[in-house]
Amino acid sequence: MISPAMTGRWRRDAEHLVSAGAPEPRAAEPHPLFRLHVMRSEPVVQVTGLVKRYGTKTAVDGLDLEVRAGSVTAVLGPNGAGKTTTVETCEGYRRPDAGTVRVLGLDPVADAARLRPRIGVMLQSGGVYSGARADEMLRHMAALHAHPLDVDALIERLGLGSCGRTTYRRLSGGQQQRLALAMAVVGRPELVFLDEPTAGLDPQARRSTWDLVGELREDGVSTVLTTHFMDEAEQLADDVAIIDAGRVIAQGSPEELCRGGAENTLRFTGRPGLDIASLLKALPVGTLAAELTPGTYRITGKVDPQLLATVTSWCAQHGVMPSGISVERHSLEDVFLELTGKDLRS
Amino acid sequence: MSIGTYTPRPGAAPLPRMIAAQTVFETKMLLRNGEQLLLTVIIPALLLVLFSSVDIITVPVGTAEGPGRSVDFLAPGVLALAVMSTAFTGQAIATGFERRYGVLKLLGTSPLPRWALMTAKTLSVLVTEVLQVALLTAIAFGLGWSPHGSPFAVFLLLVLGTAAFSGLGLLMAGTLRAEATLAAANLVFLLLLVGGGVIVPLDKFPEAVRSVLGLLPISALSDGLRDVLQHGAAVPWSGLGILAVWAVLGLGAAARFFRWE
Numbered sequence: 370m371i372s373p374a375m376t377g378r379w380r381r382d383a384e385h386l387v388s389a390g391a392p393e394p395r396a397a398e399p400h401p402l403f404r405l406h407v408m409r410s411e412p413v414v415q416v417t418g419l420v421k422r423y424g425t426k427t428a429v430d431g432l433d434l435e436v437r438a439g440s441v442t443a444v445l446g447p448n449g450a451g452k453t454t455t456v457e458t459c460e461g462y463r464r465p466d467a468g469t470v471r472v473l474g475l476d477p478v479a480d481a482a483r484l485r486p487r488i489g490v491m492l493q494s495g496g497v498y499s500g501a502r503a504d505e506m507l508r509h510m511a512a513l514h515a516h517p518l519d520v521d522a523l524i525e526r527l528g529l530g531s532c533g534r535t536t537y538r539r540l541s542g543g544q545q546q547r548l549a550l551a552m553a554v555v556g557r558p559e560l561v562f563l564d565e566p567t568a569g570l571d572p573q574a575r576r577s578t579w580d581l582v583g584e585l586r587e588d589g590v591s592t593v594l595t596t597h598f599m600d601e602a603e604q605l606a607d608d609v610a611i612i613d614a615g616r617v618i619a620q621g622s623p624e625e626l627c628r629g630g631a632e633n634t635l636r637f638t639g640r641p642g643l644d645i646a647s648l649l650k651a652l653p654v655g656t657l658a659a660e661l662t663p664g665t666y667r668i669t670g671k672v673d674p675q676l677l678a679t680v681t682s683w684c685a686q687h688g689v690m691p692s693g694i695s696v697e698r699h700s701l702e703d704v705f706l707e708l709t710g711k712d713l714r715s
Numbered sequence: 716m717s718i719g720t721y722t723p724r725p726g727a728a729p730l731p732r733m734i735a736a737q738t739v740f741e742t743k744m745l746l747r748n749g750e751q752l753l754l755t756v757i758i759p760a761l762l763l764v765l766f767s768s769v770d771i772i773t774v775p776v777g778t779a780e781g782p783g784r785s786v787d788f789l790a791p792g793v794l795a796l797a798v799m800s801t802a803f804t805g806q807a808i809a810t811g812f813e814r815r816y817g818v819l820k821l822l823g824t825s826p827l828p829r830w831a832l833m834t835a836k837t838l839s840v841l842v843t844e845v846l847q848v849a850l851l852t853a854i855a856f857g858l859g860w861s862p863h864g865s866p867f868a869v870f871l872l873l874v875l876g877t878a879a880f881s882g883l884g885l886l887m888a889g890t891l892r893a894e895a896t897l898a899a900a901n902l903v904f905l906l907l908l909v910g911g912g913v914i915v916p917l918d919k920f921p922e923a924v925r926s927v928l929g930l931l932p933i934s935a936l937s938d939g940l941r942d943v944l945q946h947g948a949a950v951p952w953s954g955l956g957i958l959a960v961w962a963v964l965g966l967g968a969a970a971r972f973f974r975w976e
Binding site (some may be wrong): 482485490492494498499515516518559585 | 721722724728733736744748813818825827976
């Protein structure tokens with residue numbers, strides 16, 4: 370369960386904006402916001418009826434997925450659900466057995482040469498020469514692109530400066546992950562695919578990766594990421610596609626997905642023995658209220674800002690100071706459990 | 716980084732620049748790898764010095780201009796070994812591990828086309844060979860080597876030898892597991908070093924074995940180079956022919972069976 374403060378999706382915070390400084394003017398290019406607007410017209414990824422089999426095993430079984438331009442889309446599911454196969458089909462690594470895949474309007478296999486410069490890819494693991502240093506690998510990746518990012522700034526942004534002369538095979542898991550992420554974005558792609566970008570990261574590095582995804586979105590880059598972390602999908606994604614056994618079983622914004630199904634809960638503590646019946650009269654029909662232990666109250670129902678306001682104004686009228694107010698929202702974890710009957714992390 | 720930093724501006728670098736960058740990068744990785752250097756530089760150089768200065772194996776020393784030294788027999792063999800170590804053993808091991816660690820896979824979604832990657836790999840092998848040949852030639856001259864024949868014939872042999880060994884190395888790297896490639900490539904290196912006319916003359920082997928060994932790419936290359944450099948032959952057709960067949964078979968099979976992941 371998570372508190373309302375945590376459920377707000379990523380926003381670049383004020384501190385960031387201050388330290389960021391003014392954007393460089395670039396006459397030849399439209400303003401980022403204008404670009405965003407233009408790019409929102411058609412989906413950047415359109416997967417229809419995708420089927421992919423390995424021998425007798427069906428990894429992806431009639432999957433539909435649409436990624437809006439400029440959005441962050443999380444493909445969420447347990448291990449073996451078909452996340453990586455789906456993403457790797459979009460990247461052109463696999464040929465669909467049935468169905469169609471269009472990425473930036475192109476066929477990832479037939480139009481690979483045109484598509485590749487426009488996308489950035491972070492594999493689930495590896496992708497780097499074991500004897501290469503982080504900076505030279507990133508510089509090399511930049512050299513394959515026409516207008517790469519400033520490599521030094523990117524190294525600093527992702528905290529890779531401390532890697533020094535260490536070769537890839539001796540970097541920590543977190544450093545390897547961040548290098549792979551840097552390599553995915555250094556070519557200034559329109560669309561990046563991140564396959565489990567935060568697997569094995571410590572909380573700080575994870576947060577830093579989340580921040581970067583947020584910055585990509587602000588600058589109009591579309592992102593598709595796979596994850597089996599619920600909180601990652603809730604925090605980062607505009608859209609979440611929940612995959613199980615090779616199919617999308619639910620898709621929508623985290624809010625939409627969490628709204629459907631189970632009800633939410635509001636808790637607070639106050640003076641013991643409040644008049645529950647009077648409180649209930651002020652609340653919408655169907656809402657439940659109970660004093661769990663003396664002075665601890667639970668309200669169950671459609672918990673929205675209006676309900677919160679009603680409860681606090683009722684408290685004000687009755688001279689009650691509610692403390693420890695918390696809202697427990699239905700999480701993606703609950704959604705997944707409800708839809709599949711199994712734990713996402715199993 | 717400021718707002719607008721990541722604003723999409725995709726595009727591939729011009730092809731020649733990509734190929735040049737990839738070639739430089741691959742060569743740098745190769746020269747940095749200690750095991751590779753052992754194989755491509757230290758072992759050939761040591762063999763050349765050791766077997767030229769100590770009479771371990773009796774080799775035919777006659778040259779186009781009469782009696783010569785053992786270095787006249789050994790230098791062409793060691794040059795052939797150098798080509799094999801880089802184009803076959805080194806390339807197979809490096810490429811095998813690049814495949815295993817997802818480097819080839821990731822480059823598959825970079826702007827660098829696969830043919831350009833293979834071109835860069837070939838150029839990187841050629842750059843390394845130039846360095847090897849320069850070093851080994853210098854050592855051989857120091858040991859009193861007096862080469863004969865046409866540089867063009869030598870060039871042809873080295874290029875066809877590189878093509879033949881590259882095909883076989885890439886075939887191995889693209890089909891076997893990386894560990895298997897590592898083991899097999901080293902084993903083949905050792906076997907061909909002994910049985911390929913590099914330091915041991917083929918006529919030390921029984922007649923039946925010799926005719927089979929003579930068809931190996933390493934024998935074709937070492938004896939072909941010897942025909943020119945030691946005996947002053949114009950164009951060593953049989954060696955070139957054998958190498959050409961190996962090149963076609965090896966590169967063809969590699970193109971057909973190579974798996975990128």
